[in-house]
Amino acid sequence: MPVANPVVTDLSEQELLARIFPLLPVGSRTLLPPGDDAAVVTAADGRYVVTCDVLVEDVHFRTSWSTGHDVGRRAAAQNLADVAAMGARPVALVVALVVPGATPVAWVEGLARGLGDACRPLDAGVVGGDLSSGPVLVVSVTAHGDLEGRPPVRRDGARAGDVVAHAGRRGWSAAGLELLLAGAPDVDPGLVAAHRVPDPPLEAGPAAARAGATSMLDVSDGLLRDATRLAHASGVTIDLDEPLDVLADDAARLAAAADVLGADVTTWLLTGGEDHGLLATFPPDVPLPDLFRRVGTVTQASSEPVRVAGGPPCVASTGWDHFRPRG
Amino acid sequence: MPVANPVVTDLSEQELLARIFPLLPVGSRTLLPPGDDAAVVTAADGRYVVTCDVLVEDVHFRTSWSTGHDVGRRAAAQNLADVAAMGARPVALVVALVVPGATPVAWVEGLARGLGDACRPLDAGVVGGDLSSGPVLVVSVTAHGDLEGRPPVRRDGARAGDVVAHAGRRGWSAAGLELLLAGAPDVDPGLVAAHRVPDPPLEAGPAAARAGATSMLDVSDGLLRDATRLAHASGVTIDLDEPLDVLADDAARLAAAADVLGADVTTWLLTGGEDHGLLATFPPDVPLPDLFRRVGTVTQASSEPVRVAGGPPCVASTGWDHFRPRG
Numbered sequence: 001m002p003v004a005n006p007v008v009t010d011l012s013e014q015e016l017l018a019r020i021f022p023l024l025p026v027g028s029r030t031l032l033p034p035g036d037d038a039a040v041v042t043a044a045d046g047r048y049v050v051t052c053d054v055l056v057e058d059v060h061f062r063t064s065w066s067t068g069h070d071v072g073r074r075a076a077a078q079n080l081a082d083v084a085a086m087g088a089r090p091v092a093l094v095v096a097l098v099v100p101g102a103t104p105v106a107w108v109e110g111l112a113r114g115l116g117d118a119c120r121p122l123d124a125g126v127v128g129g130d131l132s133s134g135p136v137l138v139v140s141v142t143a144h145g146d147l148e149g150r151p152p153v154r155r156d157g158a159r160a161g162d163v164v165a166h167a168g169r170r171g172w173s174a175a176g177l178e179l180l181l182a183g184a185p186d187v188d189p190g191l192v193a194a195h196r197v198p199d200p201p202l203e204a205g206p207a208a209a210r211a212g213a214t215s216m217l218d219v220s221d222g223l224l225r226d227a228t229r230l231a232h233a234s235g236v237t238i239d240l241d242e243p244l245d246v247l248a249d250d251a252a253r254l255a256a257a258a259d260v261l262g263a264d265v266t267t268w269l270l271t272g273g274e275d276h277g278l279l280a281t282f283p284p285d286v287p288l289p290d291l292f293r294r295v296g297t298v299t300q301a302s303s304e305p306v307r308v309a310g311g312p313p314c315v316a317s318t319g320w321d322h323f324r325p326r327g
Numbered sequence: 328m329p330v331a332n333p334v335v336t337d338l339s340e341q342e343l344l345a346r347i348f349p350l351l352p353v354g355s356r357t358l359l360p361p362g363d364d365a366a367v368v369t370a371a372d373g374r375y376v377v378t379c380d381v382l383v384e385d386v387h388f389r390t391s392w393s394t395g396h397d398v399g400r401r402a403a404a405q406n407l408a409d410v411a412a413m414g415a416r417p418v419a420l421v422v423a424l425v426v427p428g429a430t431p432v433a434w435v436e437g438l439a440r441g442l443g444d445a446c447r448p449l450d451a452g453v454v455g456g457d458l459s460s461g462p463v464l465v466v467s468v469t470a471h472g473d474l475e476g477r478p479p480v481r482r483d484g485a486r487a488g489d490v491v492a493h494a495g496r497r498g499w500s501a502a503g504l505e506l507l508l509a510g511a512p513d514v515d516p517g518l519v520a521a522h523r524v525p526d527p528p529l530e531a532g533p534a535a536a537r538a539g540a541t542s543m544l545d546v547s548d549g550l551l552r553d554a555t556r557l558a559h560a561s562g563v564t565i566d567l568d569e570p571l572d573v574l575a576d577d578a579a580r581l582a583a584a585a586d587v588l589g590a591d592v593t594t595w596l597l598t599g600g601e602d603h604g605l606l607a608t609f610p611p612d613v614p615l616p617d618l619f620r621r622v623g624t625v626t627q628a629s630s631e632p633v634r635v636a637g638g639p640p641c642v643a644s645t646g647w648d649h650f651r652p653r654g
Binding site for chain 1: 386459
């Protein structure tokens with residue numbers, strides 16, 4: 001007799017897969033969908049972009065704070081953001097999933113629905129996966145993209161004189177996490193939702209490439225840390241304008257949460273991770289594509305890879321390191 | 328001052344990555360290597376094959392039995408086998424790695440060396456990855472292959488009258504695991520090594536495709552279980568000849584271990600998993616490519632998807648299910 005609210009061990013691997021597969025989009029560029037040893041995906045461009053990111057329970061998410069659907073959307077979104085940050089259009093995902101036997105099947109179905117909901121509007125397929133038992137939930141996603149004939153937008157192409165621009169949210173995820181940690185999610189549920197599920201500006205990636213962006217990366221570890229990466233790779237300095245000015249909309253949104261928590265808005269703007277916005281540089285004469293806001297200027301390399309409002313950055317920490325406690 | 332035998336938490340993420348990257352091959356078809364948001368890989372064929380498989384500590388391996396190098400080679404090999412089973416040539420891997428902070432850095436470097444050693448001879452690159460802390464080791468590999476202009480060899484193309492053939496080892500990994508579990512690895516260290524690191528016949532995959540194989544799959548869960556998958560997908564019955572005859576070499580190799588453990592050689596031959604051999608079907612007039620041995624015949628679908636020596640299979644279990652204890 002079927003169990004009413006089954007957990008993973010109540011089903012065979014085949015039964016679990018039979019529940020997951022129908023929830024996942026195939027994608028119109030998938031020539032051979034999941035079910036064989038491997039899938040086959042078109043690459044009309046003659047190249048493909050590939051990236052991977054892993055989410056681990058109690059490191060990147062908590063099941064008490066995030067539903068399976070949240071985690072599925074987040075896992076997809078942060079990988080899709082890496083594809084977009086190359087200037088590519090997302091095409092296909094594969095997903096390896098580790099699940100404790102006591103995980104409700106509904107949680108796993110929610111995860112699959114979340115992956116599907118993130119991919120379906122883009123016509124990106126979930127073309128393969130693997131499933132294992134294990135002591136914690138692990139969601140490992142590999143994402144593939146299509147450069148549509150363009151060169152990839154790398155992080156090493158910024159040149160002095162370029163405009164620095166950012167698309168997407170800044171600091172929302174960090175503020176949402178702090179609200180959750182403080183047990184005060186009601187202060188701004190929108191920030192908490194932004195922590196649970198980032199909403200990267202995926203369209204802005206290919207748009208930046210078409211507009212001639214000289215460099216771009218996904219801001220996963222905070223603006224300072226990722227701008228530093230871009231500066232080092234390009235051999236330049238990134239001069240950010242006053243964040244409270246150039247990111248005024250984000251600053252306004254973060255004000256109430258900062259007030260309640262006694263936190264600093266500028267620190268969130270500069271060091272908050274996991275919003276998965278796009279940081280790009282453009283030649284000075286190029287009109288910025290939709291969603292991008294000018295946040296600074298590229299200058300010749302100086303003693304600091306990143307400067308803020310003309311000086312060295314003054315914040316406690318430059319961003320997130322998975323193996324180090326945050327300062 | 329540097330620590331003598333550092334563990335993962337002694338290093339920053341960047342320091343750990345700086346130790347791993349030099350150990351990994353880039354591959355000549357990698358246009359943009361790791362270091363940006365995503366890698367870029369050539370796909371001259373206009374398509375790519377993609378598959379993923381995850382290994383979890385204490386589910387798929389134990390650090391007391393397997394070195395990091397073993398686990399790296401195994402993780403690569405089983406994914407490369409899935410690529411080969413489509414008739415494709417391996418091109419690129421990406422690897423997501425979850426490591427407890429107390430893991431010796433040397434273990435992680437060994438893993439990277441193992442991945443590299445498995446990929447380098449094939450000119451396959453390790454083109455990307457992600458790293459996270461977590462409570463157990465998890466190695467999630469996504470592998471990509473090049474069909475070189477051929478159609479993929481699917482599992483649904485077997486036709487009555489075809490010859491069934493197998494390339495690679497049968498039962499070695501299962502026997503090696505039993506020897507380890509029994510504390511008797513010295514009975515046959517070669518079988519134990521085959522459990523730690525499978526040696527799939529990767530060249531045989533493209534060779535089978537060139538020879539006109541009508542179907543093929545990677546035997547990861549045992550001959551009976553995977554032959555059943557092939558039979559169901561193709562709508563046929565797989566009639567296996569007496570395994571002790573057609574797999575006589577494997578049977579001879581397994582005899583001593585079976586003797587010591589009181590185990591049944593035929594059961595290992597039919598149900599042992601994780602050798603990652605290739606099971607394929609060929610039109611009857613085709614000379615079998617190198618490494619393939621004839622093991623049976625495809626017949627019209629009958630009451631049993633798989634028959635052994637003319638009758639229903641008589642073994643205790645048909646193979647491995649990650650969520651069910653073995654019978």
